[in-house]
Amino acid sequence: MTENRERWGPERRASAYAELEHPSDLFLEIHGRDPQELLENALFAFYDEVSEMDGFEPRRELTLEAGGAQLDDALRALLSEALFYFDTEGFVAVGGTVTLDGPDVLKAATSAAAPWRATARLRGDNADRERHTLLHEVKAVTYHRLAVSRVEDGWTATVLLDL
Amino acid sequence: METQGLHRTGPYTWEVPATGGMLVPGRIYADATLVEALGRDGGLSQVTNVAHLPGILCCSLAMPDIHFGYGFPIGGVTAFDAEEGVVSPGGVGYDINCGVRLVATDLELADIRDKVKPLVDQLFRDVPSGVGSSGAIDKLSRSETKKLLVDGAGWAVKQGYGSRADLEHTEDGGALPGADPDRVSERAYARGQDQVGTLGSGNHFLELQVVEEVFDREAAAAFGLHEGQITLMIHCGSRGFGYQVCEDYLGTMAEASRRYGIDLPDRQLVCAPVTSDEGRSYLAAMACAANYAWANRQMIMHLAEKALLHALRIAPKDLGLRLVYDVAHNIAKLETHDVDGRPVKACVHRKGATRAFGPGRAEVPADYREIGQPVLIPGDMGTASFVCKGSAEALAQTFGSTCHGAGRVLSRSAALKRARGRSIAEELAQQGIVVRSQGQKTLGEEMPEAYKDVERVVGVMDGAGISPKVVRLRPLGVVKG
Numbered sequence: 001m002t003e004n005r006e007r008w009g010p011e012r013r014a015s016a017y018a019e020l021e022h023p024s025d026l027f028l029e030i031h032g033r034d035p036q037e038l039l040e041n042a043l044f045a046f047y048d049e050v051s052e053m054d055g056f057e058p059r060r061e062l063t064l065e066a067g068g069a070q071l072d073d074a075l076r077a078l079l080s081e082a083l084f085y086f087d088t089e090g091f092v093a094v095g096g097t098v099t100l101d102g103p104d105v106l107k108a109a110t111s112a113a114a115p116w117r118a119t120a121r122l123r124g125d126n127a128d129r130e131r132h133t134l135l136h137e138v139k140a141v142t143y144h145r146l147a148v149s150r151v152e153d154g155w156t157a158t159v160l161l162d163l
Numbered sequence: 164m165e166t167q168g169l170h171r172t173g174p175y176t177w178e179v180p181a182t183g184g185m186l187v188p189g190r191i192y193a194d195a196t197l198v199e200a201l202g203r204d205g206g207l208s209q210v211t212n213v214a215h216l217p218g219i220l221c222c223s224l225a226m227p228d229i230h231f232g233y234g235f236p237i238g239g240v241t242a243f244d245a246e247e248g249v250v251s252p253g254g255v256g257y258d259i260n261c262g263v264r265l266v267a268t269d270l271e272l273a274d275i276r277d278k279v280k281p282l283v284d285q286l287f288r289d290v291p292s293g294v295g296s297s298g299a300i301d302k303l304s305r306s307e308t309k310k311l312l313v314d315g316a317g318w319a320v321k322q323g324y325g326s327r328a329d330l331e332h333t334e335d336g337g338a339l340p341g342a343d344p345d346r347v348s349e350r351a352y353a354r355g356q357d358q359v360g361t362l363g364s365g366n367h368f369l370e371l372q373v374v375e376e377v378f379d380r381e382a383a384a385a386f387g388l389h390e391g392q393i394t395l396m397i398h399c400g401s402r403g404f405g406y407q408v409c410e411d412y413l414g415t416m417a418e419a420s421r422r423y424g425i426d427l428p429d430r431q432l433v434c435a436p437v438t439s440d441e442g443r444s445y446l447a448a449m450a451c452a453a454n455y456a457w458a459n460r461q462m463i464m465h466l467a468e469k470a471l472l473h474a475l476r477i478a479p480k481d482l483g484l485r486l487v488y489d490v491a492h493n494i495a496k497l498e499t500h501d502v503d504g505r506p507v508k509a510c511v512h513r514k515g516a517t518r519a520f521g522p523g524r525a526e527v528p529a530d531y532r533e534i535g536q537p538v539l540i541p542g543d544m545g546t547a548s549f550v551c552k553g554s555a556e557a558l559a560q561t562f563g564s565t566c567h568g569a570g571r572v573l574s575r576s577a578a579l580k581r582a583r584g585r586s587i588a589e590e591l592a593q594q595g596i597v598v599r600s601q602g603q604k605t606l607g608e609e610m611p612e613a614y615k616d617v618e619r620v621v622g623v624m625d626g627a628g629i630s631p632k633v634v635r636l637r638p639l640g641v642v643k644g
Binding site: 019021022023024025026050080084086087088090127129134135136137139140142143144162163 | 230231232233237257258293294295350353354356364365403406409410413430431571572573574575576577601602604644
């Protein structure tokens with residue numbers, strides 16, 4: 001498998017996610033053609049909401065690992081990992097790929113009995129407030145209206161970031 | 164009068180009758196205008212959900228600034244019997260001990276009228292703010308951090324940030340008892356290690372104000388406030404440390420809720436008996452986060468004092484900085500309250516709600532005890548903030564609690580849409596308010612229109628006799644994160 005070196009940019013926004021109305025927090029609806037792309041777009045959405053990604057260069061790599069009994073749990077766990085490294089190291093990704101471990105990804109996504117793991121290999125940099133613009137301080141990735149479902153043209157998820 | 168299934172029970176009170184699995188009714192403080200907005204964001208259904216939880220006393224309470232929160236509504240007050248009830252991280256919120264500190268000075272408006280911009284610029288330079296703000300002090304060792312988590316604002320005073328007198332005017336003396344640093348995860352230590360003395364982002368702020376109007380001269384005098392006086396208000400909390408404590412214990416409580424067979428109408432209400440290992444552990448970790456927040460506000464006050472002294476080139480005695488009071492508005496505490504004529508030990512959850520203890524309570528500082536505690540209610544950055552006072556009525560009706568602010572009325576995205584093509588900073592400047600912000604989006608998201616009318620919110624609790632108004636503070640200069 002060849003590694004995807006695509007750099008994330010604003011042009012990805014329209015196909016990756018939309019911000020839904022919420023009185024105080026960031027409520028996101030994420031899309032993907034398959035579960036891997038769904039998680040990749042969830043990470044893109046997170047970094048797009050917390051930073052101006054344009055100003056970052058892919059200077060370092062970071063691997064995030066997360067798991068869950070269902071795809072929604074794993075998505076939340078993966079974003080929580082991203083939040084932890086953003087909060088403690090200022091890491092912002094500008095590209096990367098997600099792989100899912102499991103014998104049958106599609107079954108695992110809908111079966112409560114099939115725990116699985118996601119690995120995100122990310123490229124980006126640590127924020128320097130002199131050079132980079134940060135937008136939102138996220139307190140947590142919540143369970144509120146957390147959901148993943150299969151739709152006609154792929155997969156969709158909703159997740160709320162508490163600000 | 165009835166609206167949205169609410170029965171009006173008084174000029175400022177509405178009741179949701181206990182139905183289905185509700186163990187107690189809901190009671191909402193609002194006027195006819197504020198009550199109309201209640202059902203729109205789901206906050207009202209959260210009031211009824213909370214009423215299902217075991218050991219809840221009296222009623223599920225909502226203040227007039229109620230809006231939708233994580234499980235429990237923001238602007239909610241819930242008291243559980245300390246022996247038979249539960250404690251829930253969702254009833255406190257992610258930003259544990261987010262709170263407000265009001266600092267008085269000996270300066271008058273005439274002293275700084277032409278210096279507001281340089282003062283705000285200096286505060287903006289000297290108090291770290293914005294997303295990921297850090298580095299107010301050198302990184303603390305683990306053993307020093309543990310001391311901070313136990314001693315709270317007292318730790319900061321020992322390091323030279325302020326004086327012992329400040330602790331007298333801080334809720335709980337600036338340190339909640341029972342803090343156990345061993346109940347805190349490595350991740351919480353990591354998220355909090357470099358953030359003490361920083362403002363953060365979002366709705367947190369540092370504000371230079373003038374006392375614009377005095378409503379209660381006796382109370383104002385007791386609090387050391389008079390018309391035309393310059394004050395400083397600090398609004399922030401426990402930063403990444405507190406967020407992570409909440410996150411960690413939501414997981415713990417999810418398992419505990421199953422183990423103890425607690426029937427939850429919403430899984431975000433996860434909780435455990437107050438007396439259980441999980442309940443005690445959460446309270447011990449939450450106390451650490453609360454103490455972190457008090458140390459944080461104590462240090463910010465000190466940094467702000469240095470900034471003002473530098474910008475004005477005056478001596479500390481001429482600035483006359485002194486702490487009026489510091490209140491928590493996201494916290495759970497064990498308190499004794501009269502319930503049906505008998506004293507009951509309760510675990511009172513205030514989430515977006517301020518303690519408002521009236522005269523005579525031992526928890527109120529000695530020099531305020533005849534008046535009642537100061538209650539600090541920040542508004543939006545273009546309108547006003549209020550100092551109110553606690554009351555016997557609050558102790559009788561709301562477990563000694565009141566509102567905490569204006570409460571959002573517009574989503575962040577809706578606020579940004581309204582701000583498009585406008586300069587919020589320029590609009591505020593035309594009102595005589597200087598504003599500085601690290602975040603590009605922050606000013607749009609936090610624009611005055613995004614919030615309820617704070618005058619109306621405070622007016623409800625004043626009218627209900629819960630927290631009578633003492634003074635109104637008008638913003639002169641604002642530092643936003």
